[in-house]
Amino acid sequence: MRKRITLHxxxxxxxxxxxxxxKALRGLPGMSEQTRSExxxxxxxxxxxTKDQKQTLQLDHISPYPIVQRRFVLVQNKLSLNFNQLLLQGLHERFMEFGHTVQPLLIPPxxxxxxxxxxxxxxxxLYSEGVFIAPRMSHDSLxxxxxxxPLPRILLNFPPPESSVDSVIWDVYEAVYQAVRRLVRMGHKQIMYVGDTKDQRGFVIRWQAFCEAMKEAGLPVDSEAHVTQRDGTDQWLEDLQAQYRKHQPTAVISGIDEEATPVYHTLRRLGAAIPQQCSFAALLNEQSxxxxxxxxxxLPIRETGYRAADRMLWRIANPHLPYEHVRLQGAFFTGSTIQKLSEKAFPGILS
Incomplete structure (x- = not known):
């Protein structure tokens, strides 16, 4: 029998x-954030x-103290391993509260x-209680x-059209929009986007967000002035060098986590002082x-895992309710790689 845990x-x-x-559990002031986190x-x-947490679970028909311990599976592939550790952390954190487990399962390439x-x-x-489907599957057919x-499923991605599934995903559309707006407010007009725009739904959405954010700012987007083509080789890095020399952007946005480091060091090899000559923003899973x-x-990736665990328990308890799609938004972090455009550094651009 579960021992009753008290505030004492x-x-x-x-x-x-x-x-x-x-006070910490109710979100009231009077302590440090470190104490609250502990x-x-x-x-x-x-x-x-708390009483409020129990009431919320009861409204969703989820038992706060389940008798059955469930086993779930996170299906992933090698392309998604770089962020799946964060997803697993979030899933484990939430399921630990109920005594459930989640097992990562790698699809052979x-x-x-x-x-x-x-x-x-x-x-x-098929013997698991439910399946989490990671982003960046190698084939749409898989x-x-x-x-x-025939199991409860949560898609950790933007859902394809007509898909009958709940989804939870960190909002890369909003993320790219934030990056463009922040750079525009700093005076940048010549902003280059670097990233694949076709291979994954999330990549397509990033490029759409970039184009729409630039359009909102009254800035034209010529796809030929950006580095968006990928052929499975490192040719895109040579394209980046050529496009940077040709267009001399004052800011670069790297749209894909694993490309951020090579983009940054390519710019440095070209002699670009960051951020004095070229501001640099990137969509990173976490600081590198x-x-x-x-x-x-x-990008709230760990939080996506936590929220997805909630959605799975909710779906099991409510199998006939409509599918839901949840997007999680993070804030923009200003580090040391962007700065306001100055007339001294870029004469004529601000006029």
Whole structure:
């Protein structure tokens, strides 16, 4: 039988007063954010819930103290490993509160759609309680196979048209829009976008956001002046060098996490002083040790995992309700790689 956890238990373990713990859980002022975070962390670990939290779960028909311990699966491939650690952290954090588990399952890179059913049977996929589908599946047909599984499913991506699935995703459209607006407010008009615009739905959405944000600012977008073509080689880095020399942008946005470091160092090799001669913003999953403190829209990937776990439990409890699509938005972080455009550095551009 589960031991009932009280405010007194939390306060005793943390060395705080009951009043401080209560205020922390209710979001009231009177303590540091570090103290508040420690209270929330311990409450999650011990399974303590406030009255309001329990009422919310009851409204969604989710038991706060489930008898059945469920096993879920996060299906991923090699292309998504760089951010799936963050997704798993969020999933684990939320499921830990209920005693559930989530297992990462890697799709073999050579797997063909015709082999999917045999692979799923071998891995016991159909014996899980539900499936989380990571972004950047190598084939749309494989993603479609996953979407057709007779299990509760949460797509961690922007959903394709007519898909019958709940989705939770960090909002890269808003992220790119934030980056463009921040640079425009700093006086930049010649902004170059670097990133694939075709291979994944999220890549297409990034480019759409860039074009629409530039249009809103009254700035033209000539696709030939940006670095958007990929052929599986490093040719795009040579294209970047040629386009930078030709157009001399005052700012560059790198739209894909794994390309940010090579973009930055290519600009430096071209002699661009960042941010004095060229501001640089990037869509990073998290700050990279190979870059300076990078100005970027913050992508709430871990929080997406946490929210997706909620959606899974909600879907299991409410199988007949309409599908829902959730987008999570982060704030823009100003690091050391962007600055306001000055007339001294770029005579004539600001006029």
């Amino acid at each position: 238990d939390l306060a005793g373990q943390l060395g705080l007063t009951i009043q401080t713990v209560s 209270v929330f962390r311990l409450a999650r670990e011990l399974g303590y819930m 050579q797997l063909k759609p015709s082999q999917f059913e045999a692979w799923a049977e071998k891995e016991g996929l 993603e479609q196979k996953l979407l057709e599984l 040790g190979t870059l300076p403190l990078c100005s970027r829209p913050q």
